[in-house]
Amino acid sequence: MAHGCYWGKCTFCDISLDYIRNYEPITASLLVDRMEEMIAQTGQNGFHFVDEAAPPALMRALAIEIIRRKLIVSWWANIRFEKSFTRDLCLLLKASGCIAISGGLEVASDRLLTLIQKGITVAQVARVNKHFTEAGIMVHAYLMYGFPTQNEQETIDSLEMVRQLFEAGILQSAFWHLFTMTAHSPVGLDPEKYQVKKVSEAIGTFANNDIAHTDPTGADHESFSFGLKKSLLNYMHGACFDYPLQKWFDHKVPKTSIAPDYIVKAIEEDELITANPNTKVIYLSNQPKTEIITKSKKGSQWELLSLSFETKKETINIKVDVGQGNWLVQILQSASISNPKTVTLQEVKTDYENAGLQDFELFWDNKPVNTLFKAGLLQL
Numbered sequence: 242m243a244h245g246c247y248w249g250k251c252t253f254c255d256i257s258l259d260y261i262r263n264y265e266p267i268t269a270s271l272l273v274d275r276m277e278e279m280i281a282q283t284g285q286n287g288f289h290f291v292d293e294a295a296p297p298a299l300m301r302a303l304a305i306e307i308i309r310r311k312l313i314v315s316w317w318a319n320i321r322f323e324k325s326f327t328r329d330l331c332l333l334l335k336a337s338g339c340i341a342i343s344g345g346l347e348v349a350s351d352r353l354l355t356l357i358q359k360g361i362t363v364a365q366v367a368r369v370n371k372h373f374t375e376a377g378i379m380v381h382a383y384l385m386y387g388f389p390t391q392n393e394q395e396t397i398d399s400l401e402m403v404r405q406l407f408e409a410g411i412l413q414s415a416f417w418h419l420f421t422m423t424a425h426s427p428v429g430l431d432p433e434k435y436q437v438k439k440v441s442e443a444i445g446t447f448a449n450n451d452i453a454h455t456d457p458t459g460a461d462h463e464s465f466s467f468g469l470k471k472s473l474l475n476y477m478h479g480a481c482f483d484y485p486l487q488k489w490f491d492h493k494v495p496k497t498s499i500a501p502d503y504i505v506k507a508i509e510e511d512e513l514i515t516a517n518p519n520t521k522v523i524y525l526s527n528q529p530k531t532e533i534i535t536k537s538k539k540g541s542q543w544e545l546l547s548l549s550f551e552t553k554k555e556t557i558n559i560k561v562d563v564g565q566g567n568w569l570v571q572i573l574q575s576a577s578i579s580n581p582k583t584v585t586l587q588e589v590k591t592d593y594e595n596a597g598l599q600d601f602e603l604f605w606d607n608k609p610v611n612t613l614f615k616a617g618l619l620q621l
């Protein structure tokens with residue numbers, strides 16, 4: 242999707258080299274032109290985007306373009322676990338054929354993630370993973386141990402975070418990598434700042450990128466290799482979540498300091514979604530069937546509009562005031578993804594008010610309308 246990485250800050254990464262530093266995205270329409278050409282040339286319709294970290298806004302534009310052109314493809318990409326991967330964005334990506342993503346959770350410790358300048362927290366990764374998993378997109382995480390100054394407690398706590406992510410069912414696959422100090426990363430360029438010492442200078446002329454180093458304040462990182470990998474293999478098979486972490490190691494390790502419900506609590510937390518007038522409103526599905534129904538209670542009668550949405554999985558039915566319901570049907574047509582112009586939340590609100598209807602937020606942000614994401618009404 243793009244050359245280079247739009248983030249370009251992680252301190253273990255070769256961010257001083259062109260392949261990371263020079264960020265140059267292309268447009269979604271050009272990308273999909275190329276996908277169409279490749280399908281015509283090869284007959285293949287599976288795509289792996291090899292970006293170091295695909296930009297969420299471009300992924301959104303790509304997904305919209307794929308759906309508009311009615312391409313039947315499956316694709317996957319590497320990402321950063323950004324907050325911007327909301328529930329609705331993940332649903333859009335899935336609808337366009339995204340089947341999996343991989344991303345760096347790295348050390349799964351907030352102190353070390355800050356030192357890495359990864360720009361994420363473990364709780365944020367958990368929430369983003371939940372969005373991907375619930376949309377039906379598989380998540381693979383790159384894990385790291387042995388980052389400078391990482392101590393035994395942090396390694397065990399990191400393992401506990403990973404255990405909880407698997408147990409909560411929001412991570413499907415992962416791999417532990419031992420930190421490598423590379424010559425062109427901020428750590429490799431300035432080891433003292435990260436309290437590690439170079440043992441050897443990189444010598445030679447080609448691909449001599451890794452630098453041996455010592456980590457005087459950190460743990461004996463390699464002694465954790467086997468236990469981390471063995472436990473992970475079991476977690477990936479849904480097994481041994483109840484094993485005490487000590488069981489994976491043949492040397493004494495500290496008890497975890499992470500609360501046993503840390504990840505569950507993080508994903509149950511209500512997310513504050515700030516309404517932005519420029520938010521795009523997109524409707525992916527067919528128009529609903531409508532019917533006026535009469536309700537009665539305690540001797541009085543009134544009419545409601547019943548709207549039924551057929552999805553692949555279920556029929557979703559909502560009942561709303563007739564005036565608001567008729568307006569909703571018309572706005573679903575304007576917001577349909579098959580229209581070349583995308584409408585914004587501000588335009589939707591203005592349209593509602595111009596129709597003489599009252600209290601937009603009360604109607605739009607509450608049940609039943611806010612359950613319509615299940616029927617493909619997305620805010621992006």
Ligand code: SF4
Pocket residue numbers: 246247248249250251254255256261293294321345
């Ligand atoms: S590790 Fe990934 S996200 Fe971080 S700077 Fe490198 S390519 Fe970008």
